[in-house]
Amino acid sequence: MRPSHLGEFQLIDRLKRFQGASPRVLKAIGDDAAVLALDKKRYQLFTTDMLIAGLHFSRGISLAAVGYKAMAVNVSDIAAMGGRPAFAVVSIGVPLKLPAAEIEKLYYGLKMCADAFGVGIVGGDTVRSDKLIINVALLGEVERDRLVLRSGANPGDRVFVTGPLGGSLKSGRHLWFVPRVKEARFLVEHFKPTAMIDASDGLAGDLGHILKESGAGAVIDEAKVPLNRGVTLAGALKDGEDFELVFTLPSLKAKKLIQYTKVNRSFRFFEIGEIVASPRKLFIRDVHGRKKEIEPKGFEHF
Amino acid sequence: MRPSHLGEFQLIDRLKRFQGASPRVLKAIGDDAAVLALDKKRYQLFTTDMLIAGLHFSRGISLAAVGYKAMAVNVSDIAAMGGRPAFAVVSIGVPLKLPAAEIEKLYYGLKMCADAFGVGIVGGDTVRSDKLIINVALLGEVERDRLVLRSGANPGDRVFVTGPLGGSLKSGRHLWFVPRVKEARFLVEHFKPTAMIDASDGLAGDLGHILKESGAGAVIDEAKVPLNRGVTLAGALKDGEDFELVFTLPSLKAKKLIQYTKVNRSFRFFEIGEIVASPRKLFIRDVHGRKKEIEPKGFEHF
Numbered sequence: 046m047r048p049s050h051l052g053e054f055q056l057i058d059r060l061k062r063f064q065g066a067s068p069r070v071l072k073a074i075g076d077d078a079a080v081l082a083l084d085k086k087r088y089q090l091f092t093t094d095m096l097i098a099g100l101h102f103s104r105g106i107s108l109a110a111v112g113y114k115a116m117a118v119n120v121s122d123i124a125a126m127g128g129r130p131a132f133a134v135v136s137i138g139v140p141l142k143l144p145a146a147e148i149e150k151l152y153y154g155l156k157m158c159a160d161a162f163g164v165g166i167v168g169g170d171t172v173r174s175d176k177l178i179i180n181v182a183l184l185g186e187v188e189r190d191r192l193v194l195r196s197g198a199n200p201g202d203r204v205f206v207t208g209p210l211g212g213s214l215k216s217g218r219h220l221w222f223v224p225r226v227k228e229a230r231f232l233v234e235h236f237k238p239t240a241m242i243d244a245s246d247g248l249a250g251d252l253g254h255i256l257k258e259s260g261a262g263a264v265i266d267e268a269k270v271p272l273n274r275g276v277t278l279a280g281a282l283k284d285g286e287d288f289e290l291v292f293t294l295p296s297l298k299a300k301k302l303i304q305y306t307k308v309n310r311s312f313r314f315f316e317i318g319e320i321v322a323s324p325r326k327l328f329i330r331d332v333h334g335r336k337k338e339i340e341p342k343g344f345e346h347f
Numbered sequence: 348m349r350p351s352h353l354g355e356f357q358l359i360d361r362l363k364r365f366q367g368a369s370p371r372v373l374k375a376i377g378d379d380a381a382v383l384a385l386d387k388k389r390y391q392l393f394t395t396d397m398l399i400a401g402l403h404f405s406r407g408i409s410l411a412a413v414g415y416k417a418m419a420v421n422v423s424d425i426a427a428m429g430g431r432p433a434f435a436v437v438s439i440g441v442p443l444k445l446p447a448a449e450i451e452k453l454y455y456g457l458k459m460c461a462d463a464f465g466v467g468i469v470g471g472d473t474v475r476s477d478k479l480i481i482n483v484a485l486l487g488e489v490e491r492d493r494l495v496l497r498s499g500a501n502p503g504d505r506v507f508v509t510g511p512l513g514g515s516l517k518s519g520r521h522l523w524f525v526p527r528v529k530e531a532r533f534l535v536e537h538f539k540p541t542a543m544i545d546a547s548d549g550l551a552g553d554l555g556h557i558l559k560e561s562g563a564g565a566v567i568d569e570a571k572v573p574l575n576r577g578v579t580l581a582g583a584l585k586d587g588e589d590f591e592l593v594f595t596l597p598s599l600k601a602k603k604l605i606q607y608t609k610v611n612r613s614f615r616f617f618e619i620g621e622i623v624a625s626p627r628k629l630f631i632r633d634v635h636g637r638k639k640e641i642e643p644k645g646f647e648h649f
Contacts, residue, residue, distance in 0.1 A: 079434070084386060091469060097480075165372055168381040175401075176476075
């Protein structure tokens with residue numbers, strides 16, 4: 046069997062069998078970041094993402110944008126756990142023919158995002174490569190009582206997103222997006238979600254991960270899903286790379302959050318549906334209350 | 348200017364300008380691993396290395412060996428700081444046409460090395476790629492009083508290596524090498540080196556890094572450098588990828604270490620020369636005591 050027949054998530058499932066078991070590892074593969082014991086009060090978060098020219102960005106895209114995104118996707122993973130990013134190491138595969146000024150742009154973009162989110166770039170590796178490759182590995186931290194996994198959603202919980210979805214790749218929003226660290230920290234400090242993920246594979250896929258890990262289902266109200274201009278519901282469900290947070294809250298907390306956001310407009314939180322008992326089932330409900338089951342799958346980056 | 352005119356170490360020097368400054372960062376770019384404050388007794392070590400098919404390994408090499416090496420080069424970096432490796436995240440760029448069985452071999456090699464050195468693989472990323480790419484980011488730990496940097500060598504210190512050098516790439520030793528974690532831990536516990544590095548760029552280059560960071564020079568005794576079979580001194584100085592440790596000890600400690608190794612033969616330590624005052628000067632001394640200056644430069648991987 047070739048990886049084209051396996052797909053990204055099956056490869057990750059296979060990798061799971063090779064992960065280490067240790068009392069210091071609270072959560073390894075299967076969430077936005079690994080969770081490691083740090084001290085009595087805090088966990089350390091550890092994540093990595095690789096971007097490759099041609100697959101994750103095309104010719105003509107500014108390398109500052111590429112550098113920014115390479116850091117930002119990792120920052121977004123730390124946010125999805127309720128944490129704060131801290132330190133990064135960066136590996137870069139550089140084509141020989143790439144002018145030094147272009148490499149400076151790439152570093153500049155990396156640094157711009159790192160500075161904006163309090164990340165110290167503390168190490169790296171540079172190698173020769175046919176295509177430009179950037180790998181960032183990022184450490185973060187979260188207080189033990191503020192950690193949010195994908196696995197805590199319960200039937201009756203309300204489903205939220207932090208912003209409009211869809212059309213991110215076409216519009217270029219996937220490059221200069223703002224990782225939702227502030228929103229995540231606000232939530233874990235005041236309205237701690239039961240489950241959370243960053244929307245990288247499209248709503249159907251990202252919610253699918255929460256449903257899989259939580260052993261639950263969800264009903265999404267078609268009319269409530271915030272859409273980017275020119276995007277249909279299908280785009281929100283499948284396009285991916287929005288990097289908004291998708292999270293779940295018990296219904297009482299959900300009401301309080303909605304009330305809060307009517308008064309304080311610093312953040313946007315859109316309630317889009319609810320968690321139900323049927324494991325891994327995802328339904329779209331239209332304005333007439335008719336439910337249609339869809340596959341809890343989004344964009345596969347592989 | 349193109350990176351071909353810059354070279355790997357100039358690129359790393361440029362990257363230094365983009366590194367973060369934080370009271371929690373004891374050492375960032377410019378050593379084998381970054382050193383971060385962990386708690387009152389320990390530092391955390393953080394390093395990363397990227398391997399790319401065609402550059403770091405050729406067709407026909409078993410992917411188990413490639414996986415093993417991808418982890419081992421990072422383990423070796425942690426050893427060079429006197430530390431113990433702990434947790435890794437692994438990014439893999441996989442060609443679509445690569446059979447799943449080959450990917451399993453790669454994972455197997457990664458896991459084999461991780462298990463041998465107590466590393467937990469806690470996360471990763473898999474992406475599509477033309478060429479096979481493996482990036483490992485590794486966390487380690489070291490007691491504060493056992494940390495060894497490249498920068499502590501003093502005139503009068505003796506220079507040691509943990510094993511014979513040269514011909515590693517030709518012989519295939521660069522793949523299944525044993526990172527010198529045990530030797531490093533023995534040293535920091537009993538004969539703490541003033542400076543240490545793992546030999547990845549050839550003795551001239553690796554010692555050159557110690558000389559640069561320590562602001563010192565060195566004289567190497569030609570006849571004392573342990574050579575692999577069929578390798579000349581030039582090979583030991585320039586070939587690279589030996590992954591032995593190169594370290595320096597004050598002369599009294601050096602004598603004790605040599606006495607110790609005559610009784611206990613678990614480890615091998617070869618005294619090969621001494622540190623002198625002239626900054627960044629590297630000399631080779633022949634059996635007649637004649638000194639010849641050479642460039643403190645080895646293999647550039649870029």
